[in-house]
Structure formats: structure tokens, C-alpha cells
Amino acid sequence: MLTREENEMLTRVGRGTPAGELLRRYWQPVAAAGELTDEKPIKAVKILGEELVVYKDKNGRYGLVGEHCPHRKASLAFGRVDEQGIRCPYHGWKYDHTGKCLEQPAEPESGGFKDKIKHIAYPVEKLGGLLFGYLGPEPKPLLPRWDVLAWEHGKRWIEVQEVLRCNWLQPMENSVDPSHLYWLHGDTAHLAPTMDHYEEEHEFTPFEHGIMKRRVTPGRKPGDPPIVDQHPLLFPNTLRHVFREKLFSGRLRHNLQIRVPVDDAHTQVFVVYFSPGESDHSPADGDAPWEYFPIRDEKGQYRLDHVLVQDAMAWETQGAITDRTQEHLGVGDEGIIIFRKLLHEQIDKVRKGGEPLGVIRDPQMNRIIEFDVINERIGLGGSQRRVA
Numbered sequence: 001m002l003t004r005e006e007n008e009m010l011t012r013v014g015r016g017t018p019a020g021e022l023l024r025r026y027w028q029p030v031a032a033a034g035e036l037t038d039e040k041p042i043k044a045v046k047i048l049g050e051e052l053v054v055y056k057d058k059n060g061r062y063g064l065v066g067e068h069c070p071h072r073k074a075s076l077a078f079g080r081v082d083e084q085g086i087r088c089p090y091h092g093w094k095y096d097h098t099g100k101c102l103e104q105p106a107e108p109e110s111g112g113f114k115d116k117i118k119h120i121a122y123p124v125e126k127l128g129g130l131l132f133g134y135l136g137p138e139p140k141p142l143l144p145r146w147d148v149l150a151w152e153h154g155k156r157w158i159e160v161q162e163v164l165r166c167n168w169l170q171p172m173e174n175s176v177d178p179s180h181l182y183w184l185h186g187d188t189a190h191l192a193p194t195m196d197h198y199e200e201e202h203e204f205t206p207f208e209h210g211i212m213k214r215r216v217t218p219g220r221k222p223g224d225p226p227i228v229d230q231h232p233l234l235f236p237n238t239l240r241h242v243f244r245e246k247l248f249s250g251r252l253r254h255n256l257q258i259r260v261p262v263d264d265a266h267t268q269v270f271v272v273y274f275s276p277g278e279s280d281h282s283p284a285d286g287d288a289p290w291e292y293f294p295i296r297d298e299k300g301q302y303r304l305d306h307v308l309v310q311d312a313m314a315w316e317t318q319g320a321i322t323d324r325t326q327e328h329l330g331v332g333d334e335g336i337i338i339f340r341k342l343l344h345e346q347i348d349k350v351r352k353g354g355e356p357l358g359v360i361r362d363p364q365m366n367r368i369i370e371f372d373v374i375n376e377r378i379g380l381g382g383s384q385r386r387v388a
């Protein structure tokens, strides 16, 4: 259980709030690169409570600037791009990707008025088919080259999910909550609970990129070796996961589920998949195919036959910002307690001018960051590392 103040501290994402300042130390995806096309080169995005537009100019350069024009606040989402930048649809003021005002058609050239205008602008980088923005203080850190984003020999694709109607911390707490598996997903994943499953052990080990979550489930029959499954929460707002195409068979689908705070009560999830060895070659610096993933059907009902929608249902029904003054945590919620403690510590570190967990500045370390993901149930890794 948290106090109201603690709950606010961990959930609020605006500029100047404790968690908002922590989250601004990390690159956050704003769009799939493929969402920006010649016909539609501008997308309005809201991230960490800030209304922005991401665009691709006619030279192929990306920009992430404030949505509202500094002249009289019209939306640049309805603007147009050219070789230098983006132009406001109202009176034609034009900006480049650094926020510099390049033109003010109705103003005299001589006055120097445009040089006094500095529009909000943030750096953008592309990796693994996603466009990432950085809203924090300079100098900006490196964009982490996590395996799923940077691997090349295989097929990569992206799901841009329907915006969740809840705060970012709810999906993240779910990532250190292994005990929901059988109940929420058991029918779909054919993992009907039995008493045996309650003997499983969970370990949560903080490491340099977040928290490694490990589950050891007893074998199905007495004498069978235990089954190990481990994958990390990448601090602060990503889950690195893996499954197979068809339950326990088919190709591996490594994935990253990045939960980007839109504002205090909404979250945009981007899922990047990578299937190793498939004939496609997906360059890390290229675009990737993407699709929109609705949580609800045309009637507005949750599509509960999808595992990711089962999770979304649980998170949204906890409330827009779940009231943690009213919760009752048990032994099975150990991971959540560890994650909240880590968040507290890292918020504190940022407040004191330090660098929080998982921020990368060493290019050597960032060539590619691979994770020790094990899932023995689907035959991935781990046989020598089995605990007795």
C-alpha cells in the first residue's frame, strides 16, 4: 500500500514531476518510422504530457517539435513539410528540426523578429523501425541498441497499439507480476492452474539494465526437472519478452513492449517483434512494417482472445491511475515492491543530479545489448543453467 503522495510521485509524468523527470532521461519511441509517408509526413504525438508533432522533411530528416505554433498556437499537425522543415498551416511560419524559425511570410525581413523565436524541439533518432525522441537535459545519452532493435538476420515488425486508458505504471508493475500468468492467460496459453504451480519460485534481480525476472516451475511429473523462464524488465518502461508463433511451436518471437506515457492517464504501447532466421533481412537503421493493434472490437468490447488484450483489460480496469492507497499486497507481489523501491531510488538519484539506471553513454557497450532470455517451456536456452 502506498500513501497518496507516494502514488502521485511514482505516476505523474509531467515536466518537473519526480517520475516525469526520471522518464525524461530515457529515449522514448514516438512513432513507427513507417507511419510517416510522403502523403502523411506529419503525426501529432503526445508524450509525457507534451503535445508534439513528429515529421519527416523532404530531405528525409526527422523532426520532433511542439505541436502548437509559437505565433498564435495553431496546430503544426495540419502543416506541410518541405526540404528545410515544417510550415504552420495558419500564417506560414516555418521551423527546422532544431526549432529555429526560418520564415515569417507576413513580417518584414529587416526586423530580425524570426531570430527571436525559438520553437520547442527535441532530438529524434531511428532504430529498429521506431522513431525515438529525447525530452531530457543535454547532453543526451545514447539510444540503447537493445537486441530486438539491433539484430539484423531475421524479420522485424511493429505493432502500434490502441492507446491504453491508464497510467504507465500499471503495465510496468504487471511486468514483475509473474503470478497473474495462469489466471489471466491460462486458458489462452493452455496453462490451466494446478496446485503444483503454486510451488513455483520467483526471483527478481536488479541488474545494469533493470530487473531480471526468473520463474522456476516444478516439472509436470515428480522427478521431472524444473522449468526455468527468465526475461528482464528494462528500466524504466519496457518489457523484453519471447514466445513462439503458435503457443509452444513455430518460430521464436522475441519482443520488446515499450510502454510510453502519453499523459498521467494514458499510455501508448509499441511492440517490436524480431523473428531470427526468417528470410527477410531487417536492417536496424531501416523502417519496419507496422500495424495498428486495437484493444477493442467495433462494438467497443475487449478482444479477450488476445493475450496482450487480457493484460490491457486488467490494467485499465484497475482505474486510470489505480488507487494504491486501497491495495493489499501479498507475498506474491514481491516483484512490485522491488520495482517501486528501484523507482524511488532512481528518482532520488536524478534529484541529486546523478545518472539513473540503464542510461548508456559508452559506445563500446552500446554496439548491441543482448539479454539472457530463457524460456525452457518453449525450448529456448537454459538447460545448463537449471537450478536443482
Ligand code: FES
Pocket: 069, 070, 071, 072, 073, 074, 088, 089, 090, 091, 092, 093
Ligand atoms: S499560428 Fe502559426 S503562423 Fe500563425
Ligand SMILES: [Fe+2]
Pocket: 174, 180, 181, 184, 185, 311
Ligand atoms: Fe500478462
